[in-house]
Every structure is written in structure tokens, then in C-alpha cells.
Amino acid sequence: MQKSPSNKGLLVALLVIGCWATSIILLMQWHFSFANPLVYLLVLVQMHLYTGLFITAHDAMHGTVSPNRSLNNFVGYLCTFLYASFWYPQLYTKHHLHHSHVHTDDDPDYHNGGFWNWYVRFIRNYLSIWQIVVMAALFNILKIWIPQPNLLMFWVAPSLLSTLQLFYFGTYQPHKGEHDNKYFARSQPRNHVVAFFSCYFFGYHYEHHDSPGTPWWQLWRG
Known part of the structure; x- marks a missing residue:
């Protein structure tokens, strides 16, 4: 794990977490109608914020959130739990295996198959029974105070849609097929607006593998 030379990464992380928290608190209180098209737009906004949580945790895995290791790891633990009750040490270990053994049988993110087979394998590789138990328990506790439609929507x-976003732009598109570089990765065409809204610049994936110590918010400079 590398160290961030400044606390800019921490400020960016707090901004992402703050936006997610503000959004979800307000949305849990909204008396909405399924006929309102704004509902579905806000689902996509919330999906993007969930993706931001995971990308922030990913930055923590590379030590780019804070030069203080304990604080950096705390942000990683917090973001993975808020995202879907993931266990940060497990994700940390598997993600670094991905970087060390990219595009091989030892790469936990790689599968030589089609999109859906690869996606299912990807999810199964990271999902645990305890995570499902925790999420189910949280859902049943939260619905005591929060309307069930709000929780579901x-x-x-x-969070479920976010897994597709992360997988498609951060794993499938960059690593599928054959490659002519040592990272077995490709980057999406350089359009910074599209790159941000698709997956926080994570589509610039060759740049990430070439410089894993670069935080997501600086990948566009690569």
C-alpha cells in the first residue's frame, strides 16, 4: 500500500461520503410516487454515489486517501461497510492479488468468458454469507422506521446497479479480450465528462494499473 503525500484525498473522500449520506437521508424521508419520473433519475444519482463509495474504498486500498495509515484504512472500512457491508481486509487482499496477477488464473477479478458469466463469478467471488445476513438484518431493522419502498428504491x-457499473467500466471493458501491454488493460476513449459519470475516471484503467498510487480524481491527467 502506498501513502498519499497530502490530505487532499481525505477531503475528496469526505465530500463523496457526505454527498452519499445527505442524499440517502433525504431520500429515506421522501413520500414519492412511482409515477414520478424524478424517482428513476434519483435512483441513478444514488447509484453513482454508491459507486463513489466503492471507488473511495479502492483509493484507500492503495493508500491514497490519507498519509495517516489508520485514518486511510478507517475510510476504507467505512466505505465498504456503507456500500454493502463488505469486509475491507478481504477486498484489500483480493484487489492486490488482481494487481499482482492480472489476467491470470490467480487474478480474482478475471474470467475468460462472456459478460454475464463473468459478472456472476465476479460477484460470487466477493460476496459472503455473513454479508448477506448483515444486509438482511439491516433491511429488517431499518424498515421499522423507513418505508419499505424507499429502502428498495x-x-x-x-447498490445493486452500482455493482454492474463498477464491473462493466472497471473490470469487463478494461480487461476483456487480448491486450498488447503488461497490465492486460485498456482505457476508454478520453472524454473526461463521460469518464467521470461512467465510473469516476476508472475507465482510464491502463493509467490506474500503470500508477496505482494515483487517486481516482487525478487519473484524468494520465
């Missing part, structure tokens, strides 16, 4: 659905 703005807590459950966005």
Missing part, C-alpha cells in the same frame, strides 16, 4: 436498487 434508494438503498437496495442503487
Whole structure:
């Protein structure tokens, strides 16, 4: 794990977490109608914020959130738990295996197959029974105070959709097929607006593998 030379990464992380927290608190209180098209737009906004949580945790795995290792790891633990009750040390270990053994049988993110087979394998590789138990328990506790439609639309659905966003732009597109570089990765065409809204510049994936100590918010400079 590398160290961030400044606390700019921490400020960016707090901004992402703050936006997610503000959004989800407000959405849990919203008395909405399924006929309102704004509902579905806000599901996508919330999906993007969930993706931001995971990308922030990913930066923590590379030590780019804070030069203080304990604080850096705390942000990683917090973001992975808020995202979907993931266990940060497990994700940390598997992600660094991905970097060390990219595009091989020892790469936990790689699968030589089609999109859906690869996605299912990807999810199964990271999902645990305890995570499902924790999420189910949280859902049943939260619905005591929060309407179930709000939980389903703005807590459950966005996090599930976010896994597709992360997988497609951060794993499948960059690593599928054959490659002519040592990272077995490709980057999406350079359009910074598209790159941010698709997956926080994570589509610039060759740049990430070439410089894993570069935080997501600086990948566009690569």
C-alpha cells in the first residue's frame, strides 16, 4: 500500500461520503410516487454515489486517501461497510492479488468468458454469507422506521446497479479480450465528462494499473 503525500484525498473522500449520506437521508424521508419520473433519475444519482463509495474504498486500498495509515484504512472500512457491508481486509487482499496477477488464473477479478458469466463469478467471488445476513438484518431493522419502498428504491436498487457499473467500466471493458501491454488493460476513449459519470475516471484503467498510487480524481491527467 502506498501513502498519499497530502490530505487532499481525505477531503475528496469526505465530500463523496457526505454527498452519499445527505442524499440517502433525504431520500429515506421522501413520500414519492412511482409515477414520478424524478424517482428513476434519483435512483441513478444514488447509484453513482454508491459507486463513489466503492471507488473511495479502492483509493484507500492503495493508500491514497490519507498519509495517516489508520485514518486511510478507517475510510476504507467505512466505505465498504456503507456500500454493502463488505469486509475491507478481504477486498484489500483480493484487489492486490488482481494487481499482482492480472489476467491470470490467480487474478480474482478475471474470467475468460462472456459478460454475464463473468459478472456472476465476479460477484460470487466477493460476496459472503455473513454479508448477506448483515444486509438482511439491516433491511429488517431499518424498515421499522423507513418505508419499505424507499429502502428498495434508494438503498437496495442503487447498490445493486452500482455493482454492474463498477464491473462493466472497471473490470469487463478494461480487461476483456487480448491486450498488447503488461497490465492486460485498456482505457476508454478520453472524454473526461463521460469518464467521470461512467465510473469516476476508472475507465482510464491502463493509467490506474500503470500508477496505482494515483487517486481516482487525478487519473484524468494520465
